Amino acid sequence: MRKSERGMRNSFTVAFTLNGKPVSLEVDPADRLLDTLRYQLGLTGTKEGCGEGECGACTVYLDGLPVDSCLVPTYQVRDRSVETIESLEPGALEAFERCGATQCGACTPGVVMTARWIHQHRELLRTHTIRELMAGNLCRCTGYDGIVDSVEEAIGEKAGGTTGERPGKEERGQR
Amino acid sequence: MNVLFPASVSEALDTLAHDAAAVPMAGGTDLLVHWPVRIDAHDRTYVDLSRLDDLKPLTWKADELVLGGLTTYWDVIRDARVGREFPLLVEAARQVGAIQIQARGTWAGNIVNASPAADGVPVLMAYDATVVLASRRGREEVPLDRFYSGYKDMRRRADQLVVAIRIPRRSCSFQVFEKVGSRRAQAIAKVGLAITHSNAGWRVVAASVAPTIRRCPALERLLETGARVSSPEDLYPAIAQDVAPIDDIRSSARYRTRVMARVLFHDLRQFWGRNA
Numbered sequence A: 001m002r003k004s005e006r007g008m009r010n011s012f013t014v015a016f017t018l019n020g021k022p023v024s025l026e027v028d029p030a031d032r033l034l035d036t037l038r039y040q041l042g043l044t045g046t047k048e049g050c051g052e053g054e055c056g057a058c059t060v061y062l063d064g065l066p067v068d069s070c071l072v073p074t075y076q077v078r079d080r081s082v083e084t085i086e087s088l089e090p091g092a093l094e095a096f097e098r099c100g101a102t103q104c105g106a107c108t109p110g111v112v113m114t115a116r117w118i119h120q121h122r123e124l125l126r127t128h129t130i131r132e133l134m135a136g137n138l139c140r141c142t143g144y145d146g147i148v149d150s151v152e153e154a155i156g157e158k159a160g161g162t163t164g165e166r167p168g169k170e171e172r173g174q175r
Numbered sequence B: 001m002n003v004l005f006p007a008s009v010s011e012a013l014d015t016l017a018h019d020a021a022a023v024p025m026a027g028g029t030d031l032l033v034h035w036p037v038r039i040d041a042h043d044r045t046y047v048d049l050s051r052l053d054d055l056k057p058l059t060w061k062a063d064e065l066v067l068g069g070l071t072t073y074w075d076v077i078r079d080a081r082v083g084r085e086f087p088l089l090v091e092a093a094r095q096v097g098a099i100q101i102q103a104r105g106t107w108a109g110n111i112v113n114a115s116p117a118a119d120g121v122p123v124l125m126a127y128d129a130t131v132v133l134a135s136r137r138g139r140e141e142v143p144l145d146r147f148y149s150g151y152k153d154m155r156r157r158a159d160q161l162v163v164a165i166r167i168p169r170r171s172c173s174f175q176v177f178e179k180v181g182s183r184r185a186q187a188i189a190k191v192g193l194a195i196t197h198s199n200a201g202w203r204v205v206a207a208s209v210a211p212t213i214r215r216c217p218a219l220e221r222l223l224e225t226g227a228r229v230s231s232p233e234d235l236y237p238a239i240a241q242d243v244a245p246i247d248d249i250r251s252s253a254r255y256r257t258r259v260m261a262r263v264l265f266h267d268l269r270q271f272w273g274r275n276a
Helices: A031-039 A096-100 A110-119 A122-126 A145-154 A170-174 B010-019 B074-078 B080-085 B086-092 B107-113 B120-126 B217-224 B234-240 B253-274
Strands: A010-019 A021-027 A059-062 A063-067 A082-085 B001-005 B023-025 B045-048 B064-068 B128-137 B139-143 B146-149 B162-169 B171-182 B191-200 B201-207
Touching: A021 A031, A031 A059, A031 A082, A059 A110, A063 A110, A096 A110, A096 A145, A110 A145, B001 B128, B001 B201, B010 B045, B010 B128, B010 B162, B064 B107, B074 B086, B080 B086, B086 B191, B107 B120, B107 B162, B120 B171, B120 B191, B120 B201, B139 B234, B171 B253, B201 B217, B217 B234, B234 B253
Parallel strands: A010 A082, B001 B045, B023 B045
Antiparallel strands: A010 A021, A059 A063, A059 A082, B064 B162, B128 B139, B128 B162, B171 B191, B191 B201
């Protein structure tokens, strides 16, 4: 990657792993990962909601952690691993369909990415509730219960009572 | 727009020394908000820190915990030892946005973004953290409670980079972090409070009620006397000396003052109850 004169809109090559496969492409320094995925790579499953890191519709994994791709400069994914909703295995949405966890669908790709991450890291449920882990994905249709139910069902925690208030904070809402 | 990719901290400091307008970029969770429409922000030089592995680790020393310049909220949340020794760091980190932000946002970024509503800064300040700044001209350490001089004004020169945050290891007899927002997650604080009591004394740090995150010396003095108050209203005189809340899009000055008094009273009553 070359250094260049100030103020010039130069482009450069960024190589990274996308859904398990190597990719290499020319990007503008001002490109966000979200736009690179959607408009250069045609992976339109990742949605833009708010563009400010609030709604989570653009959630992808960066080196295995959920991130908002609207807040990631594409140049920062060089040599790293990115996974998008397109890497989803068929059948992964069954619990969502059963529990009514989706309605208009705008938030669903991001919701599913976070849900799958929880599914892959159940040890997190020793310290976190599903609701806390899903808090970065806003949904204006379902009211969240369907989403939380489907995550519980998918990870077989239905009887575990992992939803609800964060432990030790029950008094918080009563002030 | 131009981005530079220093291969080492030393190279990054060279870059900042040569270009006073260059902006260090870590997790991007503040700098990329509404990025496409912030055209003026595109006409700048950014210094990408994301490959500077030297700045990533969180290090335990005999008498202090040192966060690196790139240590994220998630790094802290996942460190069980931080949870035991500095529980407020974990508690505050878990209230910054949600996992998507926690995975990318850095403690150093929270400090230099200098928001009066920051979540990470109050707990660092209540633990007496020191900001370690590096530049070509050398290393400088600034206690966090003396780092801010006014709204978004701070003791960081443009050629300086926050390379570490040092937090002394002390045992606290009381510690609590409170964030009051419109909802529990993804909300910006209307009032934030971090309170600690250790052999170094009381620390009361308030957020969202002044142009900067700040310690509350009048409240700290009141607590040092051992005096107990019998209602939230009794805290108003000290609160009036310490903070200057405003009416803005998120809340009103009156609401903020009342909530601060009530939350503070609620927490202190627990402390007094335990030490009756």
